């Protein structure tokens with residue numbers, strides 16, 4: 001406690017109001033200490049939180065987050081906000097089961113106006129709140145805090161274009177650190193770079209205007225100066241995109257200069273129109289390892305705060321294997337291209353990006369565009385491989401349907417983080433992809449359980465499919481089961497003569513399922529285990545051919561929702577009793593993957609207990 005000094009005296013944002021800028025500077029240093037200490041022990045998002053410290057303090061000081069609506073886009077940078085709004089003592093539980101969420105959560109605090117997790121939606125949600133304020137005749141400020149990375153997402157432009165002409169008082173704070181998770185990309189990023197070096201607006205003009213307004217005839221003078229300036233400026237300098245969209249643009253301002261940021265926020269607050277404040281910050285600021293490598297310290301596991309070394313050695317995971325296999329395929333086939341939506345390292349494409357620079361496309365946080373662009377490539381004879389996290393593919397459902405599937409184009413979707421991802425929670429779990437992809441005619445879904453199967457399925461997806469094909473694999477590495485049964489749509493991986501129960505599963509769940517089968521055997525229940533390797537017409541044929549082998553009670557074990565899952569499919573395709581253990585039709589809390597398996601009854605013990613219970617109902621137990 002002692003080492004955080006002044007931070008110990010801050011129990012709510014109200015405590016910030018009377019502090020001098022010097023004292024606030026000391027507070028910012030203490031906040032950085034606390035964040036590094038805390039995140040080094042729990043893991044979490046580090047670099048973005050270190051970069052936003054002064055801006056977040058200034059926002060809590062100038063606004064009232066219990067009344068005003070401050071929305072942090074993505075929300076991975078909301079730790080200072082959480083610390084200052086009464087949640088500091090829960091930071092040792094960050095992202096753990098039953099603990100503090102790593103994102104905004106209204107159920108945690110009234111100062112979190114909405115949930116967050118996916119990028120680029122903050123301006124839309126803020127505008128909605130501003131409209132509600134107007135229509136309900138209420139009084140509060142609405143602020144969207146959006147990063148330069150999140151600003152590469154199409155939704156952000158849709159919202160800016162609408163908000164700028166809405167007439168609603170609304171503040172968009174652009175936290176520009178020139179970084180997404182990796183280096184930011186695209187034309188907007190270039191536009192921001194140009195604005196960054198232009199000292200023309202700063203906010204000084206706002207202060208001058210205020211002073212002029214106080215002298216007799218000053219207002220008329222200001223208006224005339226503004227008109228003349230606007231003409232000259234428009235002639236000599238390119239105006240910002242934001243001004244063209246109807247925003248008043250303030251900045252760029254040094255986001256670590258608390259005084260300037262506070263003053264500009266105070267000015268913006270008084271302006272009764274859409275305002276965009278451009279704040280420049282340094283991602284990872286105040287901790288040398290993250291300053292030097294903000295990408296590596298964007299999202300971290302536990303680390304030694306003195307050396308910056310991660311405590312756990314990174315084991316080879318499905319993403320890395322995917323990246324390596326794709327490099328191998330692309331070495332021999334110039335048609336293969338890789339597309340990522342701002343997740344080059346997360347999806348395992350870093351090596352591809354250097355080996356095959358001309359065939360690597362980081363499109364920014366633009367999943368819809370990534371998929372439609374892949375459609376264009378496929379239509380012209382390339383083999384695009386789109387690597388997206390399952391949860392972010394949700395953004396591009398329409399493009400999968402409209403641009404890819406209707407024409408039956410050969411686009412390979414490599415769907416990372418499929419299933420339960422854990423600590424990031426409900427916004428990031430990949431539990432819907434089977435359901436939504438199954439609903440699209442002509443999409444084949446492949447579900448590898450091991451690296452060997454990933455490899456075979458990638459070759460199949462590239463060379464033996466000619467329509468849309470998706471390969472879904474989890475966050476992390478393979479488990480104890482390392483076979484390759486990928487040539488069979490439905491493979492029996494634990495055969496038991498005279499079985500009483502068949503457990504049917506897919507993907508990484510094979511490991512908990514096989515462990516459950518062992519437990520059931522030791523309790524006298526003859527159990528066989530089958531694995532669904534693909535969802536395609538071939539699976540229906542395989543099931544018809546193997547129906548006898550699947551006699552008796554079938555329990556489907558899957559780390560996805562019930563509706564539209566494999567369990568639902570199997571129940572409708574066989575006559576015997578079929579039950580399902582899944583993530584349910586609900587959203588899960590955050591926690592470790594193992595905690596969540598237990599939460600859902602998807603761990604080996606939970607599966608075995610479920611079978612024992614339902615065996616009785618079937619009259620077997």
Ligand SMILES: Cc1ncc(C[n+]2csc(CCOP(=O)(O)OP(=O)(O)O)c2C)c(N)n1
Nearest residue numbers: 048117118119147148149150179180181342
């Ligand atoms: C739709 C969507 N795609 C991808 C992501 C993954 N993601 C989380 S943060 C981030 C980078 C955000 O960059 P920026 O907004 O500039 O924030 P910074 O981390 O630089 O503060 C990305 C790509 C996401 N959360 N949502």
Ligand SMILES: CC(=O)[C@@H](O)[C@H](O)COP(=O)(O)O
Nearest residue numbers: 074076117299346417424475
């Ligand atoms: C905030 C966000 O969306 C990403 O930073 C995400 O947390 C990354 O997840 P992984 O750690 O699984 O790459």
Ligand SMILES: [Mg+2]
Nearest residue numbers: 147148149179
């Ligand atoms: Mg950024």
